[in-house]
Amino acid sequence: MRAIDIIVAKRDGRELTREEIEFFIRGFTLGEIPDYQAAAWAMAVLLNGMTPRETTDLTLAMAHSGAVLDLSDVVDIAVDKHSSGGVGDKTTLVVLPLVAACGLPVGKMSGRGLGFSGGTLDKMESIPGYRCDLTTDEFKRQLKKVGIVLTGQSLDLAPADGKLYALRDVTGTVQSVPLIASSIMSKKIAGGAHAIVLDVKVGLGAFMQTLDEARTLAGLMVDIGNLAGRKVVALLSDMNQPLGHAVGNALEVREAIDTLHGGGPADFREHCLQVAAHMLVQGRCCPDLESARYAAEATIASGAAFEKFRALVRAQGGDVSYVDDPDRLPRASIIEVIPALRSGWLAEVNARTIGEAAVSLGAGRAKKGDPIDHAVGFVIHKKVGERVEQGEPLLTIHANDRGKQAEIRRMAQSAVEFSESPVRPLPLFYE
Numbered sequence: 478m479r480a481i482d483i484i485v486a487k488r489d490g491r492e493l494t495r496e497e498i499e500f501f502i503r504g505f506t507l508g509e510i511p512d513y514q515a516a517a518w519a520m521a522v523l524l525n526g527m528t529p530r531e532t533t534d535l536t537l538a539m540a541h542s543g544a545v546l547d548l549s550d551v552v553d554i555a556v557d558k559h560s561s562g563g564v565g566d567k568t569t570l571v572v573l574p575l576v577a578a579c580g581l582p583v584g585k586m587s588g589r590g591l592g593f594s595g596g597t598l599d600k601m602e603s604i605p606g607y608r609c610d611l612t613t614d615e616f617k618r619q620l621k622k623v624g625i626v627l628t629g630q631s632l633d634l635a636p637a638d639g640k641l642y643a644l645r646d647v648t649g650t651v652q653s654v655p656l657i658a659s660s661i662m663s664k665k666i667a668g669g670a671h672a673i674v675l676d677v678k679v680g681l682g683a684f685m686q687t688l689d690e691a692r693t694l695a696g697l698m699v700d701i702g703n704l705a706g707r708k709v710v711a712l713l714s715d716m717n718q719p720l721g722h723a724v725g726n727a728l729e730v731r732e733a734i735d736t737l738h739g740g741g742p743a744d745f746r747e748h749c750l751q752v753a754a755h756m757l758v759q760g761r762c763c764p765d766l767e768s769a770r771y772a773a774e775a776t777i778a779s780g781a782a783f784e785k786f787r788a789l790v791r792a793q794g795g796d797v798s799y800v801d802d803p804d805r806l807p808r809a810s811i812i813e814v815i816p817a818l819r820s821g822w823l824a825e826v827n828a829r830t831i832g833e834a835a836v837s838l839g840a841g842r843a844k845k846g847d848p849i850d851h852a853v854g855f856v857i858h859k860k861v862g863e864r865v866e867q868g869e870p871l872l873t874i875h876a877n878d879r880g881k882q883a884e885i886r887r888m889a890q891s892a893v894e895f896s897e898s899p900v901r902p903l904p905l906f907y908e
């Protein structure tokens with residue numbers, strides 16, 4: 478078998494056999510198939526798609542490209558969550574402490590920014606010292622001892638996804654249902670989750686732009702998970718506008734901390750409570766969603782959720798003084814408030830444009846391995862449906878490069894649309 482033949486087959490729209498997929502993934506993982514061939518193959522998959530059977534084979538090949546964790550000796554039910562990627566999506570930073578504070582141990586392997594969408598690891602690394610490279614042994618030990626883990630994919634778990642994820646980020650091959658489904662589910666399967674809550678984002682700032690596409694992705698991931706013997710629930714949530722107010726790594730950490738303290742934006746708080754409730758039910762910690770939501774909310778009020786976040790940061794080497802005093806987190810040198818240029822009801826805050834502008838500010842990567850600037854990003858002060866008066870602060874740009882400021886301002890302004898008549902707020906969840 479040769480990699481070139483597999484690339485050509487996919488380029489020409491042929492369905493790949495399980496053997497071909499396994500050969501390609503094995504070769505890529507071992508470094509025998511170079512990045513440029515994998516990039517060409519990923520582009521062929523993006524353009525020509527994969528059948529559900531191919532996608533399942535790809536997922537399992539990636540899941541088994543390294544070790545597959547068995548967490549049965551550490552927890553009764555390992556519950557995990559994963560978002561399909563969005564803008565301002567700092568949900569994990571709040572949901573994990575909520576769930577862990579309810580007594581359900583939770584360990585998660587997250588990713589870095591992908592295209593215009595932010596990455597949980599990049600956010601957590603705004604906290605000096607925080608380690609995202611735990612070994613499997615460290616992961617298990619911390620899960621047992623502290624009840625909460627949030628790390629990167631260790632080198633021995635689904636390494637094929639680790640490599641392909643970084644390559645897709647910079648080759649325009651993110652937005653593909655089979656590549657997203659296999660990326661997410663391979664990590665979840667290798668990570669040893671028994672039950673998984675998937676947060677599938679829909680809209681302008683998501684990889685899935687329509688409800689139909691999101692449903693297809695969600696259904697595929699649920700089927701793959703079930704085939705692998707895991708319980709899976711998928712939620713379809715809105716990503717037309719950024720979640721919460723903050724977009725950008727340290728800004729999002731600060732917003733997550735505010736939320737754990739009982740503040741934070743209402744939409745973000747509610748989103749987190751609902752995701753946490755599903756995890757608590759999946760993990761058989763609560764009998765139904767209502768009691769689970771109540772339990773999660775109580776951990777905010779009691780301070781237990783914030784304490785769990787602190788414990789997480791401390792366990793992974795982070796400096797908790799930054800959590801106790803978020804003013805210490807990285808700060809941008811240029812902070813510019815952009816006022817509303819007119820009065821009206823906010824009709825759109827295009828999450829894609831804001832995400833792309835955040836990457837231009839340096840919050841994400843233009844090419845593999847680029848350093849990121851944790852301080853930069855946006856705070857969007859209004860949500861779709863709110864009435865805004867001319868001159869009121871609409872958004873704040875946090876930047877470090879004066880040379881780019883005019884272009885960033887133009888991008889941010891172009892993300893926003895007003896209506897003369899009242900606009901209905903966007904729903905948090907569709908299904």
Ligand code: URA
Pocket residue numbers: 560561562588591642651656657658660661
């Ligand atoms: N999240 C992932 O882990 N992988 C993707 O491809 C998209 C979102």
